[in-house]
Amino acid sequence: MRRIFSTVTILFVLSFSANVVQAQNNFAYYGLEPDIVTNFLGPNANNLGFVRTTMELMLEDVEYIEAIEHHSPLLRATIIDIIGRQPKDKVKSLTGREDIRRMSLERIRELMQQETGNPMIKDLIITKFIVQGG
Template structure:
């Protein structure tokens, strides 16, 4: 009896359309912007610059789009560096500011990919390391 119940559960799970659809839809891939980004940002005074050192990972909507992202990586890296360079010190050093920067980078990268390829391609931007001078 236990074996029949287990078999029924296994067969039911394998024929469940929602689990099969979920597996097909989640083919995300990750690719890092390498090397890590080290750049200056605006300090509190015009004579003082700060620096930030960040590892950025890109979540790509589909594994098949990784080659496309790699092809455009110089543009994507340059955009991330430019956005960091425009940030004031308060934003770079605060948690809410860091999230604003992450969102700005995501929007800019999606915009570039939309213009270059016709699709946003980039699903998310993740900072896996985030260091700044104090």
């Protein structure tokens, strides 16, 4: 009888802790579609390159999807502007791409704070980053 009680207690504790973790992690993902395609600065004005990237926004709560969807044109335009201002060396290097990701995340969080009173976005995930030319 004691062994059954211990097993039931352990199962109850595991079940309870799993529900607590699930309640705390109510994240959602929103894909910026279609892919973002833009030019970036080459060594001179006659030598432009382009970037094609796929990005996903990790939202702090599922309830933010509607607001993010509403503001997605602003978020896309901001990311396009940030990428378009970067020099070739930054776009083509891994550390430069991480800088671009962080700059984009910071700026779109600021914009969402201004527009909605809440930054809403936990992270920006780049799933594809293709560079040509430059």
